[in-house]
Amino acid sequence: MRKVDPEKHAARRQAILDAARTCFARKGFHQTSTAEICAAVGMSPGNLFHYFPNKQEIIGAIVDQEGEETAAFFQTLGARDDLHAALLDFMDLVLELAADAEFSSLALEIAAEAGRDPAIAMRVGRNDRELRSALQGLLAEAAARGQADATLDMADAATWVAALIDGIFSRVAVDGEFKPKNQHATMRVLLGRFLRPQADASTVTAGA
Structure with missing residues (x-):
């Protein structure tokens, strides 16, 4: 089982939050899809769900x-x-x-x-x-x-x-x-x- 790097995990998590902030502010929470957040952060949807379930x-x-x-x-x-x-x-x-x-x-x-x-x-x-x-x-x-x-x-x-x-x-x-x-x-x-x-x-x- 691959060991998780805590610093890298925290950095990726923060990148998701930063991208989501921008998307929610510009389009609205309900109008923003998880796919758009993934595109903004450069991450696949499957990878995103390792950090946040929804x-x-x-x-x-x-x-x-x-x-x-x-x-x-x-x-x-x-x-x-x-x-x-x-x-x-x-x-x-x-x-x-x-x-x-x-x-x-x-x-x-x-x-x-x-x-x-x-x-x-x-x-x-x-x-x-x-x-x-x-x-x-x-x-x-x-x-x-x-x-x-x-x-x-x-x-x-x-x-x-x-x-x-x-x-x-x-x-x-x-x-x-x-x-x-x-x-x-x-x-x-x-x-x-x-x-x-x-x-x-x-x-x-x-x-x-």
């Missing part, structure tokens, strides 16, 4: 990976000295991702599939809970350091930030004139005023 598991793995990447990013944010600034930098990244047509289209495809497939909905829901938990932890620590409004209910504040993230992607989908890359300054003012300690809120300006 398309549902491919999109599920994409959801899992996005959750892992978000968790890793929040680990780096938590190590920052200024957590208020760290959160605003995170939201800058959200705007950059929303401006990426492929990323934004894929996010909407995943959301749509979560509405149809309970298994995908569970994975998306887990990512959402973990995101809100990470936001809540970041905000609570920021408040403890005097960098965020300690009078806020941190769970509610985290939910509102998560809702803002969802809204950015929804706005991109319905409003062709909305350009996320043009919204950094306004986002920083609005979110900064919402999160700043009350004594500092009146001093927040564009670029804060």
